[in-house]
Structures are given as C-alpha cells and as structure tokens.
Amino acid sequence: MASLTPQNAKPFSLASTWLRVLPKKSCANVTNLAKNAKKLGQDDPRRITHSFKVGLALTLVSMLFYVQPLYDSFGSSTMWAIMTVVVVMEFSVGATLGKGINRMLATLLGGSLGFGVQQLATLTEKEDHSIVIAFSLFIIGAIMTFVRFFPGVKAKYDYGFSIFILTFSLVSISSYRDDYIQILACKRLLTIIIGSFLAMIVSICIWPVWIGEDLHNLVASNIEKLGDFLEGLGEDYFDESDGTKTVTNKSFADKYETVLNSKTREETMANLAGWEACHGRFRFRHPWKQYLKVGNLTRKCAYKIEALDCYISNDPGNKIKDSCQYAGIESGKALKELSSAIKSMTWFSTTTKAHIANAKGAIKSLNSLVKENTREGIDVLEIVPILAVASLLTDVIISIQRISEAVDELASLAHFKMTTINVTKPLPLQREGTIQPIMFQDELLYNITSSTSPKQYEISSIALMIHSV
Amino acid sequence: MASLTPQNAKPFSLASTWLRVLPKKSCANVTNLAKNAKKLGQDDPRRITHSFKVGLALTLVSMLFYVQPLYDSFGSSTMWAIMTVVVVMEFSVGATLGKGINRMLATLLGGSLGFGVQQLATLTEKEDHSIVIAFSLFIIGAIMTFVRFFPGVKAKYDYGFSIFILTFSLVSISSYRDDYIQILACKRLLTIIIGSFLAMIVSICIWPVWIGEDLHNLVASNIEKLGDFLEGLGEDYFDESDGTKTVTNKSFADKYETVLNSKTREETMANLAGWEACHGRFRFRHPWKQYLKVGNLTRKCAYKIEALDCYISNDPGNKIKDSCQYAGIESGKALKELSSAIKSMTWFSTTTKAHIANAKGAIKSLNSLVKENTREGIDVLEIVPILAVASLLTDVIISIQRISEAVDELASLAHFKMTTINVTKPLPLQREGTIQPIMFQDELLYNITSSTSPKQYEISSIALMIHSV
Numbered sequence: 001m002a003s004l005t006p007q008n009a010k011p012f013s014l015a016s017t018w019l020r021v022l023p024k025k026s027c028a029n030v031t032n033l034a035k036n037a038k039k040l041g042q043d044d045p046r047r048i049t050h051s052f053k054v055g056l057a058l059t060l061v062s063m064l065f066y067v068q069p070l071y072d073s074f075g076s077s078t079m080w081a082i083m084t085v086v087v088v089m090e091f092s093v094g095a096t097l098g099k100g101i102n103r104m105l106a107t108l109l110g111g112s113l114g115f116g117v118q119q120l121a122t123l124t125e126k127e128d129h130s131i132v133i134a135f136s137l138f139i140i141g142a143i144m145t146f147v148r149f150f151p152g153v154k155a156k157y158d159y160g161f162s163i164f165i166l167t168f169s170l171v172s173i174s175s176y177r178d179d180y181i182q183i184l185a186c187k188r189l190l191t192i193i194i195g196s197f198l199a200m201i202v203s204i205c206i207w208p209v210w211i212g213e214d215l216h217n218l219v220a221s222n223i224e225k226l227g228d229f230l231e232g233l234g235e236d237y238f239d240e241s242d243g244t245k246t247v248t249n250k251s252f253a254d255k256y257e258t259v260l261n262s263k264t265r266e267e268t269m270a271n272l273a274g275w276e277a278c279h280g281r282f283r284f285r286h287p288w289k290q291y292l293k294v295g296n297l298t299r300k301c302a303y304k305i306e307a308l309d310c311y312i313s314n315d316p317g318n319k320i321k322d323s324c325q326y327a328g329i330e331s332g333k334a335l336k337e338l339s340s341a342i343k344s345m346t347w348f349s350t351t352t353k354a355h356i357a358n359a360k361g362a363i364k365s366l367n368s369l370v371k372e373n374t375r376e377g378i379d380v381l382e383i384v385p386i387l388a389v390a391s392l393l394t395d396v397i398i399s400i401q402r403i404s405e406a407v408d409e410l411a412s413l414a415h416f417k418m419t420t421i422n423v424t425k426p427l428p429l430q431r432e433g434t435i436q437p438i439m440f441q442d443e444l445l446y447n448i449t450s451s452t453s454p455k456q457y458e459i460s461s462i463a464l465m466i467h468s469v
Numbered sequence: 470m471a472s473l474t475p476q477n478a479k480p481f482s483l484a485s486t487w488l489r490v491l492p493k494k495s496c497a498n499v500t501n502l503a504k505n506a507k508k509l510g511q512d513d514p515r516r517i518t519h520s521f522k523v524g525l526a527l528t529l530v531s532m533l534f535y536v537q538p539l540y541d542s543f544g545s546s547t548m549w550a551i552m553t554v555v556v557v558m559e560f561s562v563g564a565t566l567g568k569g570i571n572r573m574l575a576t577l578l579g580g581s582l583g584f585g586v587q588q589l590a591t592l593t594e595k596e597d598h599s600i601v602i603a604f605s606l607f608i609i610g611a612i613m614t615f616v617r618f619f620p621g622v623k624a625k626y627d628y629g630f631s632i633f634i635l636t637f638s639l640v641s642i643s644s645y646r647d648d649y650i651q652i653l654a655c656k657r658l659l660t661i662i663i664g665s666f667l668a669m670i671v672s673i674c675i676w677p678v679w680i681g682e683d684l685h686n687l688v689a690s691n692i693e694k695l696g697d698f699l700e701g702l703g704e705d706y707f708d709e710s711d712g713t714k715t716v717t718n719k720s721f722a723d724k725y726e727t728v729l730n731s732k733t734r735e736e737t738m739a740n741l742a743g744w745e746a747c748h749g750r751f752r753f754r755h756p757w758k759q760y761l762k763v764g765n766l767t768r769k770c771a772y773k774i775e776a777l778d779c780y781i782s783n784d785p786g787n788k789i790k791d792s793c794q795y796a797g798i799e800s801g802k803a804l805k806e807l808s809s810a811i812k813s814m815t816w817f818s819t820t821t822k823a824h825i826a827n828a829k830g831a832i833k834s835l836n837s838l839v840k841e842n843t844r845e846g847i848d849v850l851e852i853v854p855i856l857a858v859a860s861l862l863t864d865v866i867i868s869i870q871r872i873s874e875a876v877d878e879l880a881s882l883a884h885f886k887m888t889t890i891n892v893t894k895p896l897p898l899q900r901e902g903t904i905q906p907i908m909f910q911d912e913l914l915y916n917i918t919s920s921t922s923p924k925q926y927e928i929s930s931i932a933l934m935i936h937s938v
Contacts, residue, residue: 036619037615037619040619051610051615054610054611054634055608055609055610055614057610058606058607058610058634059607059610062638062642065645065646066599066645071646079639082635082638082639082642083635083639086631086634086635086638087635130535134531134535137528138525141527141528142520142521142523142524143520145519145524146506146516146517146520149516150506162555162556165527165555166551166552169527169551169555170548173531173534173551174548176534177534260772261730261733263733264730264732264733264734265733300775303772304775304776306769307772307773307776307861307864387856388856388860388861392776395776
C-alpha cells in the first residue's frame with residue numbers, strides 16, 4: 001500500500017485498489033450500522049415499537065385519501081392531516097399530547113386572528129388590502145416571535161406559537177387571493193384535529209411511553225447509582241489489601257457522569273409529563289416539579305462524590321480506616337432506601353434516618369480516632385487523605401439528608417404509601433459486627449459491637465443527630 | 470377578605486369584590502409582563518432584532534402573493550414558501566442554515582422517493598395502487614423513524630428526516646388522486662427553496678447571530694467565572710478578619726450553577742455552529758468540537774470548586790493561611806489568562822504555566838507549614854479544614870492544568886496567534902509582596918518576597934512542576 005501515495009500511483013492501479021478495498025469497506029460499514037441499530041433497539045425496545053406506531057399512524061391517515069366519501073368532504077385539505085400525524089407523533093405520550101393540543105389550539109386562534117385581519121382589510125380600499133395585510137403580518141410576526149422568548153412560553157408553548165404565526169400568515173395572506181378562505185380554513189382546522197387525535201390515540205393506546213414514568217424512574221435510578229457507588233467505595237476500594245484502586249471503579253465514574261448532566265433532560269421530561277393525565281400509579285396533577293427538586297439535590301450530592309472519587313484516586317497508597325468504609329456503606333444504603341422508596345412509592349423514613357445516623361456516627365468515631373493517634377505522634381501529612389475523605393463524606397451525608405427531606409416532601413405530595421418500621425432487629429454490620437438499636441430514656445440509640453475490635457459508637461437520639469446540622 | 474370564603478360569601482358581594490380586585494390585578498399583571506419583556510430585551514437585545522427580522526421575512530415572502538407574475542407561476546404552492554420562512558427562521562444563523570439545508574434536501578429526496586413509489590404502483594393493477602402505497606408508507610415511515618434515533622442523525626439531521634417522511638408521505642399519497650403530482654412536487658420544492666433562501670439571507674445579512682461566536686464566548690466566560698470565584702476566594706473570603714463568609718459569595722455559587730449545567734447547551738451550540746461557514750475571526754471548519762472538550766474540563770474543575778465552596782461554608786470559623794489565599798489567587802489568574810486567551814484568540818502559554826506553578830508552590834509550602842505546626846503540638850482537628858481546602862485546591866490546580874492543555878490544543882487547531890512572553894518584570898503579589906522570576910542554572914525560578922512575613926517559595930523548574938503530576 002505504500003506504493004499508492006499520490007506521487008507514484010498510476011490511475012489504473014489506484015482504481016483497482018479502490019475496487020478491491022471499497023466492497024470490504026462498505027461491507028464493514030453495513031455490518032457496523034446493523035450492529036449500532038441492534039444496540040439502539042436492545043437499549044430501549046420501545047424505539048422499535050414507536051417506529052411501527054408511526055408507520056401505522058401514517059397508513060391509517062392515508063385512508064382519508066383512499067376512502068371516497070372522506071376525500072370528497074375534505075379534498076386537498078386532507079394533506080394537513082398527514083402533515084399533522086408526521087409532526088405530532090412523538091416518542092412519548094406527553095410530547096404527543098403537548099404538540100397535538102398546541103397545534104389544534106394554535107390553528108384555531110391563528111386562523112381566527114387571520115380572518116379578523118381579512119375583515120379589517122375589507123374595510124379599506126381594494127388597493128390598500130395588501131398594505132394592511134403586510135403591515136399586520138410584520139407586527140404580529142414580530143410580537144409573537146418575541147413572546148416565544150419568555151421562558152414559561154418556551155418550555156411548554158413554543159410549538160404552539162410557531163403554529164400560530166404559521167396559520168395566521170397563511171390565512172391572512174391567502175385571503176388576498178381566495179374569497180372562500182373561511183371554508184378552507186375550517187377544513188384545514190378539521191383535518192388538523194383529525195390528524196392530531198389519530199396521533200394521540202395511537203400514541204396512548206398502543207404500547208404507550210409515559211414520559212412521567214420515565215422521569216420517575218430516572219430520578220430513582222440516579223439516586224441508586226450514587227448509592228451503588230458509595231457502597232462500592234466500601235466494598236471494592238477500601239477492601240483491597242494493597243490499597244490500589246480496582247478497575248471496576250472506572251465504570252462508577254462513567255455511571256455518574258450521566259447523573260451529573262441530567263438537569264436539562266429532567267426539566268424537559270417534567271414539562272412534557274405535565275401534559276399527561278393520570279395513568280398507572282400516577283394521579284392527575286402528580287407533583288412532577290418536586291422530582292426536579294430531588295434531581296437537583298441528587299446532582300449536588302453527585303458533585304461531592306465526584307470530589308471524593310478524585311481524592312481517592314489521587315492517593316491510592318494510604319490505608320483508610322474501617323469507619324470510612326462503614327460510613328460509605330451506610331450512606332450508600334440510605335441512598336438505595338430513598339431510591340427504592342421512590343420506585344415502589346412506599347415511604348419508610350425511619351430506616352433511611354437510621355442509616356444516615358449510622359454514617360454520621362462512623363465519621364464521629366473516625367475523628368476521635370484521629371485525635372488519639374496524633375497524640376501518639378503520628379505524622380499528620382500521612383493521615384491527610386483520611387481526613388479529607390472523612391470531611392468529604394460528611395458533606396455527602398449532609399446532602400443525602402437533604403435528598404431525604406425532598407423525598408419526604410415528594411412522598412406527601414404524591415401520596416406515597418406511608419409505612420413505619422419499628423427497628424428492633426439488629427442490623428448486620430459488614431465485617432465489623434452488629435448495630436443493635438436500643439431504647440434508652442425514650443431515645444433510639446445504636447449500640448455497635450465490632451467483631452474485630454470491640455468499640456461502641458455512642459449515638460444519641462436519631463432526631464438529635466438529624467437536626468444537629 | 471376573610472369574609473369571602475366560599476362558605477359565607479354572597480354572590481353579589483363576591484361579584485363586586487371581583488369587580489374591584491380584577492382591574493387592579495390585571496393592571497399588576499400587565500405591569501409585570503411589561504417588566505419581564507423589558508428584562509428579556511435588555512438581557513439580549515438580539516431578541517428584539519430577531520423578532521423584527523422574522524416580521525420582515527414574513528412581509529417579504531408575502532410579496533410572492535401580491536405580485537401577479539410570481540403568483541401566476543406558483544399558484545397555491547406559494548404557501549409552502551410562507552410555511553418554510555416561519556419554520557426555518559431561527560434565532561441563530563447556524564440553526565437557520567441547518568434547518569434550511571435539511572428542509573431543501575429532505576424535500577428533494579423525499580419527493581423523489583415518493584415519485585419512485587408512484588412509478589412502482591403504476592406497474593400493478595389500478596385496484597392494488599392503494600395497497601402498494603399504504604405498504605410502502607408503513608415500511609418507509611417505520612424505518613425512517615427508527616433512523617432518527619441514531620445519535621449522529623438526531624444531533625444534526627433530525628429535522629431533515631422528519632421532513633423526508635412528510636414529503637414522501639404527501640407525494641406518494643397524493644399520487645393516488647392527482648396525476649400532475651410531478652409538477653406539483655416540483656413547484657413545492659421550488660417554493661421551499663425560495664422560502665429557505667429568503668430566511669437564510671435575512672438571517673445572515675441583517676444583524677446576524679453567529680452561534681459559533683456565542684459558543685466561543687460561553688466557553689471563555691465560563692472559565693472566567695471560575696477564575697473570578699477563585700480570585701474572590703482569596704480577596705473576599707479569606708481576607709475577612711473575623712473569618713465569616715461575606716454575602717457576595719452567594720452570588721458566586723449562583724454564577725457557577727450555570728457553568729455546572731452548560732453541557733447540553735454547549736453540545737447543541739457546537740452542532741449548530743457546524744452549519745456556519747467562515748465568519749469574522751472563525752475560519753471554515755473551525756474546531757468547534759474542541760470547545761466541548763474545554764467545556765467538559767471546565768465543568769470538572771467547577772465540580773471541584775463546588776466541593777471547595779461547600780467546605781469553606783461549612784467551616785467559616787477557621788483561619789486559613791496565606792498560602793491558601795495565594796494559591797486561590799494564582800489559580801484564578803491562570804483561569805483568567807486562559808479565558809482571555811480564548812477571547813482574544815491569542816495564546817501565551819508561559820504566563821498561565823507560571824501562575825499554575827505559583828499556585829502549586831503555595832500548596833507545597835502550606836504542607837510544610839502544617840508539618841512544622843503539628844510538631845509543635847497543635848490540635849490536628851483544628852487544622853483539618855485547612856488541610857481539606859489545601860487538598861481540594863490541589864485538585865482544582867490539576868484540573869486547571871488539564872484545561873490549559875486543552876486550550877493549548879484548541880490554540881493550535883484554531884490557529885490562535887502564538888506569543889511568547891519573556892517574564893522578566895516581577896509580577897505583583899496582592900497584599901503579600903512580589904514574585905520575582907529569576908533564571909538559575911537555565912531554570913526559571915520564582916522568588917516570592919512577602920511584605921508581611923518574609924519567606925521564599927522554592928519552586929524548581931516550571932516544566933518539572935507541570936509534568937510532575
């Protein structure tokens with residue numbers, strides 16, 4: 001192949017090489033494409049069903065053309081029904097409903113205003129019609145375009161305003177040439193309504209994709225991912241006898257990369273979910289905005305964990321104490337409790353609080369451990385990483401507490417099932433012993449007995465712990 | 470007003486109250502709306518000019534209706550030109566070009582395929598026409614909808630695929646009813662080209678909004694915001710004699726909230742900027758993707774700073790040493806150098822590297838300071854916050870270095886002006902003295918003299934410092 005540089009290649013040999021290489025290359029490309037397509041379908045099979053749904057909706061709407069009586073009543077306006085189906089049919093029910101409703105209302109209002117302008121134009125001389133129409137087109141076009149910049153409008157009604165300008169322009173300009181503009185506009189509105197309803201019915205009735213449910217699951221799974229990472233912090237990382245970081249940790253970092261950048265996605269989903277009426281476990285006016293609050297707090301927690309992760313990877317040589325590991329496991333469990341509470345829509349606040357309290361207790365005991373050690377003359381700089389991890393973990397625990405409060409609020413707003421668990425059985429403490437909840441002077445205490453080195457975490461009341469920050 | 474609860478309110482008094490309250494309320498609403506509109510316009514005056522541009526484009530395209538010879542040649546197909554202007558006319562040049570080109574190509578290809586299906590249908594019996602058309606509609610609709618899920622297609626050609634399905638459906642279905650479909654399809658294509666070009670010309674020629682320039686400025690200003698914060702860390706926060714956090718810091722947190730969540734926005738902008746040809750300082754094929762790399766590293770740096778900020782706000786009572794302040798100021802300066810390098814498209818790598826080296830030196834001296842202090846028997850837990858801030862600052866400095874490398878790459882890809890500055894004048898050191906760059910055995914050293922407490926930072930060669938991590 002080195003002989004085929006542009007300097008010495010003869011046209012014939014170049015062509016023959018291309019002829020040999022091209023089929024292989026295009027074959028590889030096709031295989032690659034097929035692999036990608038398969039992966040897309042496997043990642044979310046609803047993509048395949050959605051594609052068939054669009055095909056079905058198109059075939060259904062084409063019936064308006066084939067069936068003579070239907071075509072007789074609408075004529076060439078039927079094409080608006082086809083356009084509507086193509087444009088309105090979105091992946092999720094919320095997006096389809098939002099676009100359909102926006103399109104129908106905007107066509108009605110834009111058409112009415114266009115008709116009003118036509119009436120206004122007829123009050124003037126015939127020669128001035130075009131001036132009145134052009135002037136109103138300029139003014140209404142400019143004003144409506146500016147209104148689209150309002151954040152509230154942009155989020156939910158952007159498409160509607162675009163269709164409003166479109167219909168207004170079409171109706172008002174057509175009125176200059178066509179005297180039967182009212183009939184035409186009515187037919188257009190009617191076919192757009194038919195197309196919108198067809199798209200909405202197909203979207204809702206055949207394998208519906210509820211974006212609200214997706215948002216619900218996304219928020220819960222983001223929390224779960226962080227919980228997995230924190231638990232893994234204890235199990236995978238600290239447990240390595242030589243202290244080096246395992247390769248699996250890399251995938252944790254990748255995992256919460258999606259958590260860190262989910263804000264825009266969550267906001268779009270919450271806006272679209274607002275269009276969906278009650279479905280499945282979700283009632284009408286489900287508090288979708290509260291999910292954004294939980295999502296924001298989850299991201300803040302993820303920023304802390306990101307810092308924690310970098311810290312650990314920068315100093316892999318240091319031995320981190322049991323308490324750090326325990327705090328990581330307990331805060332991971334707290335997050336997983338929160339995630340499963342959202343997923344199952346059942347709220348046990350007590351167990352989450354117990355895990356948070358345990359994690360805090362571990363950090364507290366770590367601090368006193370450090371104090372003792374340094375009195376014995378250990379080099380401070382050697383325990384700096386431990387201290388840094390401990391202080392970052394404290395931050396993580398505080399932000400978990402904030403997530404817990406937001407989930408609590410969500411639970412009451414969204415009418416989660418409320419369950420109180422009486423913690424009487426000892427919780428198993430990994431590798432270290434057990435935590436025994438005990439009642440002492442009306443306060444719930446945790447008595448932690450370690451199998452390796454007997455020590456007691458004196459944690460006062462959970463309530464006190466949780467409100468002390 | 471307490472008497473107007475639904476239980477005891479009489480219809481008459483309720484109505485009169487409404488009559489009294491409503492005008493005031495709507496008056497307040499209108500004032501509020503006007504205020505919001507004014508703010509929207511002031512925040513970005515290009516919103517107002519864009520609105521007028523849309524109005525102008527609509528008025529211009531309506532001329533196709535008023536001018537008899539033009540209307541004679543296109544007839545009712547003229548409405549496609551209006552639709553095209555409304556839909557294609559976007560805020561930025563990139564978005565308008567992208568939509569226009571997508572729309573024209575998709576109409577051409579979709580129409581051709583639709584015509585092909587019509588030809589295929591004519592090969593069959595007349596009664597089977599509708600079956601062939603309906604079947605191809607289902608298959609092509611489903612396949613093209615699935616293709617829209619490919620990430621590469623979704624990012625740049627989603628609109629084109631939607632228009633492809635639309636045109637294909639319209640042409641193939643219409644062919645069932647209309648034998649002159651080719652002429653109609655050609656007219657439609659022609660008016661769509663006219664509308665697209667009109668929108669693109671208005672978008673480019675009248676106060677153009679180049680999204681590439683916006684991306685360029687966004688990336689630079691995000692880096693600058695972080696620099697401001699780090700400099701402020703030294704000046705505003707640490708400098709307070711009582712150590713409490715000043716109120717202005719709250720606004721810093723708000724400022725980099727937008728930095729943290731800019732990923733989606735930057736990606737959209739880079740995709741749209743790809744449609745823009747050379748303009749102003751930007752050549753054809755400007756490396757927009759490299760801005761995403763710089764942006765990603767900026768966000769990673771912001772995560773670290775977020776952790777730093779929380780740490781500081783959690784422990785406001787502790788005195789933080791001079792070195793921390795100095796490291797903050799120097800890393801802030803490094804970021805601001807990077808930001809102004811991007812803004813001015815002129816790259817001085819030496820000064821940035823000097824600031825980074827200075828910041829590292831400050832952290833180094835801090836560590837030795839801590840070592841000395843603890844030997845003297847100071848309580849470790851009291852200096853934990855200092856240690857944590859120092860370790861987080863180290864992380865921040867490392868990520869600034871990565872940003873610097875990415876900007877270096879950007880500078881060579883985008884052909885920034887390269888300038889080497891010979892650092893011979895002493896850099897002023899705020900509140901503390903001066904940094905004197907000195908040459909010692911072919912290595913650039915920085916001699917820092919403090920006005921308050923004389924001390925020397927021994928920093929070996931910058932190159933060594935920068936490659937040691």
